[in-house]
């Protein structure tokens with residue numbers, strides 16, 4: 001790569017911490033936890049690859065704030081009673097070569113698979129609409145005000161535990177259709193109380209979480225928020241809403257907004273929309289980031305569709321502080337080192353072209369997760385995996401993990 005590229009310049013965040021370069025491993029749920037939903041050997045092996053990948057920052061796959069509300073099987077959860085030892089080791093591995101370690105924290109709300117027998121709660125009792133695949137998901141229950149305060153406390157406790165475990169910061173997941181997005185979107189938030197209606201009300205839970213985390217964690221603890229640039233569904237959360245939310249976050253000392261988009265229903269994070277918006281073929285959300293950058297002082301990061309150094313560099317040149325890569329780093333964990341040797345080296349992002357878009361989206365995720373599992377087993381990754389075979393293997397792995405997790409929940413229930 002051009003050794004003088006801006007990609008390799010350090011960046012100091014508002015909290016005073018410096019990231020050594022601009023390339024960030026974005027969150028990818030691995031579904032590879034050890035028994036008890038804590039990180040174990042498979043995750044340690046996987047993260048060692050990224051620790052040696054010359055990245056500025058490593059963000060974990062989403063860690064659940066409530067063990068009874070998991071996005072999927074084999075997920076990681078952290079609450080105030082969890083043994084911190086495995087998390088301390090996890091953070092140490094990520095930081096072992098100079099990258100910053102960030103824990104992404106999340107609550108799935110209604111976006112939980114029925115087979116998990118998890119708690120499915122949402123601002124309103126609106127189920128997921130994925131056509132014939134909708135039946136895979138649980139019917140959510142409308143949250144009471146007490147539920148909402150409880151969730152806020154959970155986010156706070158998990159952030160504090162991440163700090164205690166040695167993470168440099170957290171990222172609050174408010175994108176991709178999970179609980180905080182469900183509050184933000186008028187399609188899923190039909191409440192008439194102070195948590196619904198105007199964008200100010202819909203953003204209240206996110207704002208409360210951010211301000212409380214800022215109040216209890218150290219001043220140099222990094223606080224990031226992952227936000228949709230829109231949910232790309234008709235009458236959904238719009239880009240104007242995003243700008244308003246960012247405007248509200250501005251006074252709270254947020255270090256980075258990561259801009260993404262979409263949900264399970266409209267997987268814009270894989271480059272697909274449901275409202276006819278056309279996204280760029282690489283760096284899907286850069287155009288949104290450019291507009292947002294002119295309206296806010298919060299440093300921005302954008303993730304989605306980036307696999308080439310030239311594009312990553314463009315993201316920074318056009319106003320983002322950081323650039324996020326997910327899928328390409330699952331296939332080539334040392335992609336940044338490859339760019340250093342050969343600037344034109346292109347990473348790879350699996351792209352399934354099946355006609356059933358929902359199934360194709362699941363297959364895309366399966367192809368990536370298969371590479372994460374291979375790295376966790378210290379195997380080489382596959383650059384061009386078969387979507388069908390990956391889906392089959394992923395389904396078998398998820399079944400095994402579901403059985404394990406459901407079994408462990410049921411043995412604990414009175």
Ligand SMILES: Cc1cc2nc3c(=O)[nH]c(=O)nc-3n(C[C@H](O)[C@H](O)[C@H](O)COP(=O)(O)O)c2cc1C
Pocket residue numbers: 026027028029030060061062104173175176226260269270303304305306324325326327328349364365366368369
């Ligand atoms: C297997 C897989 C798991 C993911 N899990 C998460 C997650 O836990 N949290 C999150 O914010 N995004 C998650 N994402 C989305 C990525 O962070 C990213 O936004 C998206 O894949 C687009 O970036 P890419 O084109 O570089 O993959 C996941 C993506 C994949 C492929």
